[in-house]
Amino acid sequence: MASTIDPSIAHLYRRAGFGGTPGDLTVGTAAGYAATVDRLLDRSGPDDAEAVRLPDLIPLYFGPAPTAAQTQQITAQRQSQARLLTLWWLDRMATSSSPWREKLTWFWHNHFATSNEKVDSPPMMYAQNQYLRTNGHASFEALTQGMAKDPAMMVWLDSNTNRKGRPNENFSRELMELFTLGIGNYSDADVREAARSFTGWTVDRGAISTSLVQAQADYDTKTLLGQTGAFRADEVISLLVHQPFAAAHVTRNLWSRLAYPVLVDDPVVAELAPAFAADLDATKLVKSIFMHPKFVSADAKTGLVKEPVEWVVGTLRALGLTATQMDSGNPSILTTLDLLGQRPFLPPSVGGWGQNTYWLSTQTSLARQRFAQAIAARADLSWLDPRAPTQSLDALATRLGIEKWTPNSLAALAATTTAKSLVAIALTTPEFVLN
Amino acid sequence: MNDEITDNPEDPTPRVTRRSFLGLVGMGTFGAATTRTRRPRATNATTPPSTAAAPTTAAPATLGSTTVEATTVPRIPNTPGILVMVTLYGGNDGLNTLIPLDAAPYLTGRGALAYKASESLPLAEGLGLHPNLAGFKGLWDTKQLAIVRGVGYPNPSRSHFRSQDIWSSAVPATFERTGWLGRWYDSVSTDPLGMAAIASSVPRFLIGRKSSAVVVGGATASGGSSDFKIATRLLSQPDDSLGSLAARVRSTSADLGRVDTVFGPMLASQSSVSIQTATLEPGAVARAGNVLDDQLNVVARLIKGGAPTRAYAVSLGGFDTHANERANHARLMTILDQAVTGFLRVMAGDPNGQGVTVVVYSEFGRRLAANGSAGTDHGTAAPMFVAGAKVKGGFYGDQPSLTDLDQGDLKFTTDFRSVYSTLLSGVLGADPLSALDKPYANLGFL
Numbered sequence: 001m002a003s004t005i006d007p008s009i010a011h012l013y014r015r016a017g018f019g020g021t022p023g024d025l026t027v028g029t030a031a032g033y034a035a036t037v038d039r040l041l042d043r044s045g046p047d048d049a050e051a052v053r054l055p056d057l058i059p060l061y062f063g064p065a066p067t068a069a070q071t072q073q074i075t076a077q078r079q080s081q082a083r084l085l086t087l088w089w090l091d092r093m094a095t096s097s098s099p100w101r102e103k104l105t106w107f108w109h110n111h112f113a114t115s116n117e118k119v120d121s122p123p124m125m126y127a128q129n130q131y132l133r134t135n136g137h138a139s140f141e142a143l144t145q146g147m148a149k150d151p152a153m154m155v156w157l158d159s160n161t162n163r164k165g166r167p168n169e170n171f172s173r174e175l176m177e178l179f180t181l182g183i184g185n186y187s188d189a190d191v192r193e194a195a196r197s198f199t200g201w202t203v204d205r206g207a208i209s210t211s212l213v214q215a216q217a218d219y220d221t222k223t224l225l226g227q228t229g230a231f232r233a234d235e236v237i238s239l240l241v242h243q244p245f246a247a248a249h250v251t252r253n254l255w256s257r258l259a260y261p262v263l264v265d266d267p268v269v270a271e272l273a274p275a276f277a278a279d280l281d282a283t284k285l286v287k288s289i290f291m292h293p294k295f296v297s298a299d300a301k302t303g304l305v306k307e308p309v310e311w312v313v314g315t316l317r318a319l320g321l322t323a324t325q326m327d328s329g330n331p332s333i334l335t336t337l338d339l340l341g342q343r344p345f346l347p348p349s350v351g352g353w354g355q356n357t358y359w360l361s362t363q364t365s366l367a368r369q370r371f372a373q374a375i376a377a378r379a380d381l382s383w384l385d386p387r388a389p390t391q392s393l394d395a396l397a398t399r400l401g402i403e404k405w406t407p408n409s410l411a412a413l414a415a416t417t418t419a420k421s422l423v424a425i426a427l428t429t430p431e432f433v434l435n
Numbered sequence: 436m437n438d439e440i441t442d443n444p445e446d447p448t449p450r451v452t453r454r455s456f457l458g459l460v461g462m463g464t465f466g467a468a469t470t471r472t473r474r475p476r477a478t479n480a481t482t483p484p485s486t487a488a489a490p491t492t493a494a495p496a497t498l499g500s501t502t503v504e505a506t507t508v509p510r511i512p513n514t515p516g517i518l519v520m521v522t523l524y525g526g527n528d529g530l531n532t533l534i535p536l537d538a539a540p541y542l543t544g545r546g547a548l549a550y551k552a553s554e555s556l557p558l559a560e561g562l563g564l565h566p567n568l569a570g571f572k573g574l575w576d577t578k579q580l581a582i583v584r585g586v587g588y589p590n591p592s593r594s595h596f597r598s599q600d601i602w603s604s605a606v607p608a609t610f611e612r613t614g615w616l617g618r619w620y621d622s623v624s625t626d627p628l629g630m631a632a633i634a635s636s637v638p639r640f641l642i643g644r645k646s647s648a649v650v651v652g653g654a655t656a657s658g659g660s661s662d663f664k665i666a667t668r669l670l671s672q673p674d675d676s677l678g679s680l681a682a683r684v685r686s687t688s689a690d691l692g693r694v695d696t697v698f699g700p701m702l703a704s705q706s707s708v709s710i711q712t713a714t715l716e717p718g719a720v721a722r723a724g725n726v727l728d729d730q731l732n733v734v735a736r737l738i739k740g741g742a743p744t745r746a747y748a749v750s751l752g753g754f755d756t757h758a759n760e761r762a763n764h765a766r767l768m769t770i771l772d773q774a775v776t777g778f779l780r781v782m783a784g785d786p787n788g789q790g791v792t793v794v795v796y797s798e799f800g801r802r803l804a805a806n807g808s809a810g811t812d813h814g815t816a817a818p819m820f821v822a823g824a825k826v827k828g829g830f831y832g833d834q835p836s837l838t839d840l841d842q843g844d845l846k847f848t849t850d851f852r853s854v855y856s857t858l859l860s861g862v863l864g865a866d867p868l869s870a871l872d873k874p875y876a877n878l879g880f881l
Binding site for chain 1: 453511523524540592594596597623632634635636637649650651654655656657658659660662663665666667669670672674676678681682683684685687690691694719752755757759789804806807808809810812813816842
């Protein structure tokens with residue numbers, strides 16, 4: 001990377017976004033680290049991502065007795081919508097000029113992981129996605145309240161069939177284990193009691209709305225986390241998010257995705273969680289992470305592998321292409337994400353996706369090699385000197401936000417004989433596979 | 436930050452989706468419209484005799500274990516044992532898989548989700564199989580299916596993720612990064628090809644201290660120009676700059692080279708293996724493939740090709756049947772039955788297949804009483820299924836009581852580590868202490 005770029009600015013742009021453009025990094029270096037953090041967290045300006053056209057998303061129904069042909073047609077239409085919705089989000093990530101908003105939405109998609117595989121409604125998945133995008137920066141309490149009544153979430157974790165008398169524990173358990181408290185900080189009895197508080201809701205899949213059927217709601221007394229009362233759904237959420245465990249759990253998850261993985265008892269969690277517990281303000285917590293000395297430490301800079309979505313979006317941003325442009329080709333961007341094991345809107349479970357070594361397997365190596373060649377073949381590489389592309393290693397490093405090539409990578413890059421191979425190899429170097 | 440915590444204790448266990456698998460294999464024959472894979476929910480079952488004995492052998496028995504080398508079925512001498520672990524993600528409903536026939540607590544608790552005795556496939560001792568497990572019933576009848584009943588562990592976790600970690604690590608009390616088969620393999624070799632997962636990432640039970648499994652699909656080579664290939668090899672050379680994760684990127688790339696060299700020709704030359712058609716009567720129409728078929732197809736090709744792999748991981752998801760269980764679980768039972776049965780049929784016809792043992796398990800069973808969503812919530816103990824030519828068919832372990840419950844859930848009768856111990860000695864010819872913390876009873880099904 002050109003010596004005029006501050007490596008911490010490049011690091012910040014990778015973690016708070018999907019990699020900065022050379023222009024971003026130059027401006028950020030001139031403005032300084034703290035000012036760049038503020039700029040990234042600022043939501044007031046325009047965002048180029050708004051130019052990405054949302055596909056038509058229409059709720060589609062199977063009739064009361066669909067024929068095989070009707071079922072096939074509707075299924076195909078839903079799949080088409082899901083594909084377009086996924087490309088839409090990837091294109092927002094690839095083109096955003098205010099990338100923290102998309103990155104934070106991505107974080108919450110993993111935290112409140114919901115899969116269209118069961119929801120089976122692209123319009124509903126879009127509604128949840130937009131809710132996270134609009135509310136993810138503010139109060140964690142309000143966000144969790146909203147997610148508890150989000151139609152896609154209600155379908156995903158069966159809140160829509162949770163009825164008084166024989167409650168369904170699915171949402172209650174994951175709410176405590178994954179969304180708020182973290183495992184070990186509640187009992188199975190708490191799960192059962194809270195499940196009663198979430199009874200009575202139904203989802204209208206056409207209107208994408210929810211409503212409470214009072215006769216099916218359990219308004220009787222419950223005992224939860226040692227407290228007794230006729231807790232309603234919103235009261236349970238309030239009780240949970242104000243437990244100190246919840247602040248620690250969310251702090252741990254954010255730190256782990258932005259800096260490097262930690263356990264909940266890590267000192268950095270103990271240091272940052274109390275302030276978050278006081279106001280549950282997500283943006284203040286994130287700022288405290290970005291401004292923490294350990295966030296720019298050597299451990300942090302080599303402490304995360306790019307998740308597949310981060311890697312493919314990073315390649316798009318570096319080479320100036322969109323997801324839609326890479327929808328064709330062999331392999332396409334969505335096929336690549338499938339091979340890598342991470343497709344937006346299809347987390348493998350409510351636990352979301354793993355980290356780091358989870359993404360390092362012989363299969364993911366293969367998938368990265370294949371896509372790197374495909375996108376290098378598609379990209380405009382005229383900024384590399386066609387007669388001596390390997391003389392352009394500094395320019396390439398700056399493009400990819402890489403501070404310095406390792407000896408191995410230098411040897412490999414030098415062995416390439418075309419600009420396409422040079423770029424493809426650069427995208428598979430450990431430097432670029434790390435985040 | 437260090438290696439211990441880059442493997443995040445709450446990382447979800449990897450899955451294979453049909454989508455990711457087909458993308459890898461490039462199987463264009465399965466049209467999108469027919470491969471739609473909604474997350475299933477399940478059905479249920481008939482229950483065991485209400486007179487079921489109280490849980491008995493929960494405590495790890497002492498060893499002195501007669502490490503049985505079962506030879507009830509002729510097999511080629513010196514065929515190495517090969518273990519194929521089939522993980523059912525989400526918590527398979529054990530009570531609707533191994534059904535307690537006409538048991539009142541089951542019929543009452545499950546209501547419309549219960550299977551009547553007349554619907555199930557009766558085995559013995561008041562138990563029957565889910566109606567869609569006809570292939571398993573055939574294995575039972577030929578004494579190639581062992582069913583270990585009431586398998587679990589003390590203080591059961593009803594969390595998917597924690598319980599998957601426990602089943603993977605075989606360490607219930609604390610968090611342990613390595614897996615039980617990974618630790619076994621540490622004592623055997625450092626060749627990365629010894630363990631293989633057909634998945635998108637390595638399941639924790641195949642992660643050791645020294646090495647972890649390779650991940651394999653239908654393709655092994657990325658293609659590309661000759662300079663790209665040369666440069667890729669250079670990239671995979673050891674280099675200690677940038678820390679342990681970067682080193683892992685390089686070593687994984689090197690492992691991929693090994694996979695391509697050794698597995699590539701096997702997958703190419705054995706491409707005609709068809710697990711699907713192995714399950715069909717002559718003249719029947721091939722059905723659309725399922726994800727477990729596809730994974731076992733890769734395993735079968737590698738085994739037939741003589742791969743040095745001793746432990747394989749495949750999986751099927753969708754078992755978290757909190758709602759609308761009956762139809763979804765029934766569909767999964769069909770997938771499981773046809774894939775495993777077809778795979779074993781292919782193995783039976785191959786010399787290398789004689790040493791194969793298939794194990795089917797899940798992170799927990801489901802509660803005896805149904806919820807109001809026509810589904811069941813997270814439970815505890817459940818049966819495990821062990822099948823293959825080396826297996827001594829029959830029941831092992833006691834059926835849990837349906838009336839003496841722990842918060843509505845079954846109490847386990849058989850420690851899962853005793854199953855692992857039996858597999859380690861009986862399939863892998865290993866000292867169980869290479870993988871387990873102390874001796875556990877050999878259950879004798881091998």
